[in-house]
Amino acid sequence: MSWFEEGIHPEIRQSIRRDQVLFEGKTDFQHVEIFANDLLGRVLVLDDAVQITEHDxxxxxxxxxxxxxxxxxxxxxxxxxxxxxxxxxxxxxxxxxxxxxxxxxxxxxxxxxxxxxxxxxxxxxxxxxxxxxxxxxxxxxxxxxxxxxxxxxxxxxxxxxxxxxxxxxxxxxxxxxxxxxxxxxxxxxxxxxxxxxxxxxxxxxxxxxxxxxxxxxxxxxxxxxxxxxxxxxxxxxxxxxxxxxxxxxxxxxxxxxxxxxxxxxxxxxxxxxxxx
Structure with a gap:
């Protein structure tokens, strides 16, 4: 278990717990990560920015x-x-x-x-x-x-x-x-x-x-x-x-x-x- 941290703004950051890492790798264009969180479900991250969560x-x-x-x-x-x-x-x-x-x-x-x-x-x-x-x-x-x-x-x-x-x-x-x-x-x-x-x-x-x-x-x-x-x-x-x-x-x-x-x-x- 670890924590993902995203910089929303130079003065604001949010953290989401990684309960299970499902995929992590780099394509020709960006770093891709998908992990599971007990509250949010599956979370898609591109270049350290959350794109979608199963939750919403x-x-x-x-x-x-x-x-x-x-x-x-x-x-x-x-x-x-x-x-x-x-x-x-x-x-x-x-x-x-x-x-x-x-x-x-x-x-x-x-x-x-x-x-x-x-x-x-x-x-x-x-x-x-x-x-x-x-x-x-x-x-x-x-x-x-x-x-x-x-x-x-x-x-x-x-x-x-x-x-x-x-x-x-x-x-x-x-x-x-x-x-x-x-x-x-x-x-x-x-x-x-x-x-x-x-x-x-x-x-x-x-x-x-x-x-x-x-x-x-x-x-x-x-x-x-x-x-x-x-x-x-x-x-x-x-x-x-x-x-x-x-x-x-x-x-x-x-x-x-x-x-x-x-x-x-x-x-x-x-x-x-x-x-x-």
């Missing part, structure tokens, strides 16, 4: 997937950039309107590790025939192809040497170019309390490109700092105004969820971090 991963995966997909009237094609653990893919595939999901993940070895050690979380998502899996750089993929998408989900790590290309103005311009008419883009935007620079970046480089844009939030216990933010943007759909069931664009989930609900969808646009 559904809050993140359901929030980043279902809010945009249920705000689109008929999403058929979805692009996921990142999200190699597979939990976001699992949620996207619950939507019966979705005919194809293209997932671009830089680290193919990470996918294999997660399929082996987090299989109970994935519901065989990687075996779904609607999936087109691309191992490569998400920014490069956007430049190289011409297909358009109804929803683009960017589930990157926080800015680091492997994800720098996903945090540039040209990257967001290319995302916009690949959105179909009526399309929506959503990206994880970090913790507002401890990582305000990420939100400022999203506001200045991503949201400024679109007619509508903003943030919604979810409280995820694993991520110290209270609320976690998601940035959204569209030239056609104002997600912040589509929080009532009476809105014709607000569709009800016709599948089982553990966290997402109509009420939580609405609340996500009203939750705000404390202002400093």
């Amino acid at each position: 991963e559904e809050i993140y995966s359901e929030s980043i997937a279902h809010v945009p997909l249920l705000s689109h009237p008929d999403p058929k094609s979805v692009l996921i950039i990142g999200a190699g653990d597979g939990t976001v893919l699992r949620e996207v595939l619950k939507h019966q309107t979705v005919q194809q999901v293209t997932m671009v993940e830089l680290d193919g070895a990470l996918i294999q590790v997660c399929r082996e050690h987090l299989s109970t979380l994935l519901d065989d998502a990687y075996d779904d025939p609607r999936l087109k899996l691309v191992i490569g750089d998400g920014a490069g993929y956007l430049v190289s192809g011409g297909q358009s998408y109804d929803v683009i989900i960017i589930d990157s790590t926080d800015p680091d040497e492997n994800s720098t290309s996903l945090f540039t103005g040209s990257f967001y311009q290319n995302c916009k170019a690949r959105l179909a008419k009526g399309g929506i883009i959503v990206a994880q935007a970090g913790c507002p309390s401890y990582q305000p620079s990420i939100l400022n970046h999203m506001k200045n480089r991503m949201l400024s490109l679109f007619h509508y844009g903003g943030f919604y939030h979810a409280a995820i216990p694993t991520y110290v700092g209270g609320l976690h933010a998601f940035s959204w943007a569209s030239d056609w759909v104002d997600l912040a105004q589509m929080t009532e069931q009476s809105d014709p664009g607000f569709r009800k989930a016709e599948f089982t969820t553990r966290y997402y609900s109509d009420r939580n969808h609405k609340a996500a646009f009203y939750l705000e971090p404390a202002q400093k």
